[in-house]
Amino acid sequence: MDRLTALLDRFRVRTRLFHTGKLCGRSTFEPLPGRAFLHVLRRGEMEVRHRPGDTDVPRFHLAEPTLLLYPRPVHHQFVNPPEDGSDFTCATLDFDGGERNPIVQSLPSLVRVPLDTVEGLRPALDLLFAEADHVRCGSRVLADRLFEVVLIQLLRWIIDHPAEVGVTSGLIMGLSDPRLAKALVALHRSPYEDWSLARMASTAGMSRSAFAAAFKDATGTTPAAYLTDWRLSLGASMMRSGRPVNLIATELGFASASSFSKAFRQRMGVSPRKWLAESV
CATH class of the missing domain: 1.10.10.60 (Homeodomain-like)
Known part of the structure; x- marks a missing residue:
């Protein structure tokens, strides 16, 4: 049974690549209305910080390749080594309806999932990284589309594993x-x-x-x-x-x-x- 297509047909999401490469020192992402983020930590270690009350975890350390999805505007900061940094590929997300989007409403303020946890994700990420890292004809457009693929694969996994990302009620629990x-x-x-x-x-x-x-x-x-x-x-x-x-x-x-x-x-x-x- 296809539990996502009807939702995504009615409430589309647009992704836009805005960074690929190293982030050194402190990188701050401001909570703008309607702005969501999907970060892919490819290599390296760092600390993630949030303002008190914005998420369940004010700060935590990452030491493995990880997906970080912020479906709603949340102030967050990445603290990386000042010189070597960590390797990222990042996109902004525009969900139709903003915070009233049914998918957005059903997700926690932060979804954190190690890359290897999501079965079948690696091939899409390999294609995404290849397009994001090299300037070729249409590479930016293709990278944007591949981020959509990554997001859909992540949502598919969340529906099957709601408890692992802290979902306890709402649409996602119903679909599970x-x-x-x-x-x-x-x-x-x-x-x-x-x-x-x-x-x-x-x-x-x-x-x-x-x-x-x-x-x-x-x-x-x-x-x-x-x-x-x-x-x-x-x-x-x-x-x-x-x-x-x-x-x-x-x-x-x-x-x-x-x-x-x-x-x-x-x-x-x-x-x-x-x-x-x-x-x-």
Whole structure:
């Protein structure tokens, strides 16, 4: 079962290579709105520092090749030897919807995974490093695309190993359960359909009571609330692309534009029009 494609089709992520090579001394990455980072430590040792309260670990030492994913804006600093430094390849990430992106919402503020832990990752990284390290026709564009491949492989691994990166609830936990994943994938693919609790439970192959309890335990919310949030997140993304509210309401299964606007205001605290004006 493909648990990621429907998500990534609806909420795309764009990656952009911005550094390859050594980092010496202190390197600081500021938390800019909508800016996420994916760092690949290829060789060397260093200390990673965070501001108190931003992550579960204020500082830690790295001594092996590691992936560091910051899905949300987090101030972080790499402290390397002043001359020899450590070898990195780094990219910025732009998730559609920013912090309201369902994938971003379901991840911790830092994901730290040794490279050799993710099965099948090495071939993609070898291609990425080859393109990042040599200036050839299209190398920057190809490196950007290969970073997307690395990110997708990492997300695929996280879904199968949520506890190892500190995920305890949310979308990722739902997708990690084969039964719940059947219902979630169906919701993601066809949010406009009439999804009653009975239909969701049937899709998962469970009774209504068992499905509702398992869904709440895994995701931290009810099936109905999740469906509404998914539709509204899609609606927000569609509004940013210029789609009119009346068409969005129809495509997402709302009875009317006014019912969409009412639900949007209840979840976001402002009307769709005001939200769109403030998000531009």
